[in-house]
Amino acid sequence: MKNVTEFKVAVSQQVLDDLKNRLQNTRWPGEAQGSGWDYGTSESYLQDLVRYWLSEYDWRKQESFLNQYPQYIADVNGLKIHFQYIKGKGKNAKPLILTHGWPDSYYRFHKIIPLLTEGDQSFDLVIPSIPGFGFSEKTALSSGDVADLWKILMTENLGYEKFYAAGGDIGMEVTKALVSKYPDVVAGAHFTDVGYPRGQEDPATMTEAEKKFAQDVQQWWYAEGAYAMVHSTKPQSLAYGLNDSPVALASWVLSFINAGATPDIIERAFGGRDELLTNIMIYWVTQTIATSVRMYKTGAITQWDNSQSLKKSNVPAGVAVFPREAQFPKEWAERFVNVVSFRKMGEGGHFAALEVPDVFAEELRSFFYSIN
Template identity: 50%
Template sequence: MKALQPFNIDVPQTVLEDLALRLKQTRWTDEPENAGWNYGTNPQYLRELVAYWQQGFDWRKQEALLNSIPQFTAEVDGVQLHFAYIKGKNANSQPLLLTHEWPDSFFRFYKIIPLLTTGETTFDLIIPSIPGFGFSQKVAVSSARAASLFSQLMTDVLGYEQYLAAGDFSITTSLAQQFPEQVKAIHLTDTGYPNGTEDWSTMSPAEQEFGQFIQGWWFMEGAFNMIQSTKPQTLGYALNDSPVGLASWILEKFYAWSDTKGNIENSFTKDEILTNIMIYWVTETINTAIRRYLEDARAMFGQGGPQPVPKTMVPTAVSVFPADSNTPEEWAARRVNLQRFSKLPVGGRFAALEQPELYSKEIRTFGQLFS
């Protein structure tokens, strides 16, 4: 087994002082009257959040919260990986790899750690930062490459022969497809979206409705994906230089992809929003994080066009949260070896942070099903 090193977050004070100066000197743009969220980020809420960032937010308090979670680093195949590692209280705890997405971070899962490491069904939780995100090495990698690194983390570094995996669709399914002998089962909250290679004449009415929904969603919400999949470097300079620009880019997605019911603080506190943003800011990893989209696009289109997505044959449980994608069961069964399918009444893309009790219950049921 490879060595792992304890890790503690300790942001230099000079970084915080520089941030304070940049926030103070923000050059605000014009704002449409009564814009709300209709033009992107809500100007009124962004100003409110930035005022709190300057006057009320305590990074050192949030840093201490993050450092209360056991964290480590390890070099895996030439890449330095950062990960939280929390052992379950029971002797029969199952290892569970939890992978965040964009634009969040390993912080997504902090609320569910005590819920999944205590009680009758417990887990050893391994929560890495994707390479290029947060405290892992600042290098952009494809989902397939990230999955390979996580496989080596679980086996070569931590010594697990088999484990469960949940979280990010692309990395989790790639892990299952590349290493089915290791991955006992996976849990997902979506099963991906149509990419143009499908034969829609074979689809059920629910799947066709889903396809139409995704097509409409792509036109209304997909601009971030298009730029991050094609010209991420152009965007990266702005996001790495302006904390308000970074906050605006991330904040709008937290609002759009969550069950906010018109108020983002129905889903997240200001401290939670800013702690996630700060992880990108203090590590200067927003550019490598968004560049992952281009790495995946090149992997997908490298053969001259999109390729059919292979069905994931590892046993899979799917929990659909209403403010994320309205995935129909037929589509999930087409994409994965579906063993359990559930639709939840509330929650969105960041369910572990937004609805920790509900998400944890789904994970516990998943763990019991594949114990």
């Protein structure tokens, strides 16, 4: 490995003591009687979660868990990139870079690490923190710029001639940019979403299934898309509260995780309260919530820059549509990537790697080992 140093998560006790004080001194706003989740994050649910956070959650235990897998910091074009790097045990393990989204982190993939590194059909897993997230450099970049860094990380820092890539949410955008910009080194890619209609499409070119998908997405944005509009327009205004109050941070993250779900799914999707809180803690202890939401603004700016537009490539792509995810048709995916596998999954949602790790890991393995 080149320009790479070992890394361990080590949060100071001062940070944890400060967190405890902030949680204990929360000023609760109150909520409309019987509103539940209809107005946003349920206060009664959040108060119960904070009680657990204060009395039962053990960061030091979770910190030890995070450190059980090898982690590194790479210097990539002058930026510090944090990543996990776990070698597969098979003789011909395939190098695979997995990219997370928002409001999760590299922790999104921890359940599938043992599933994809064992057996003959295994992978060398590279799981980085996007710049502006977690333990990587605190700077917000466009997805295309992140793809440039991932290409350098995989080929120059780690020395792979070719590699595979997968991602969802923001990770989808990064992976899509990788296959578009670097088809000579990306051997295959996997997606759980491929992007959404933005109102710029010519209806005459859309199938009936695509038009229905566009209508469904529009309705979803009206009901649940406030977070993205704020991130894309006024991320700094939001950042002050989220970086100052752990309860505000948890509320904002929970509000998105809850979109289209129920409280039991919130915890099931992240594997329980400990895992849900660990994901939130990664934002808190690194103070990266501001740069993470700022990435939306950076992305919104580059969308209007024609020089940043991405062309469809011939890199073979697998697409898996989970039931609690936007239900796009195959022809929509074919607009953006070279679909050679398109599957409607039986269970799971936006955070499939956390919610149904066995299903997700098998989908990745079967696809990547089927294409070459």
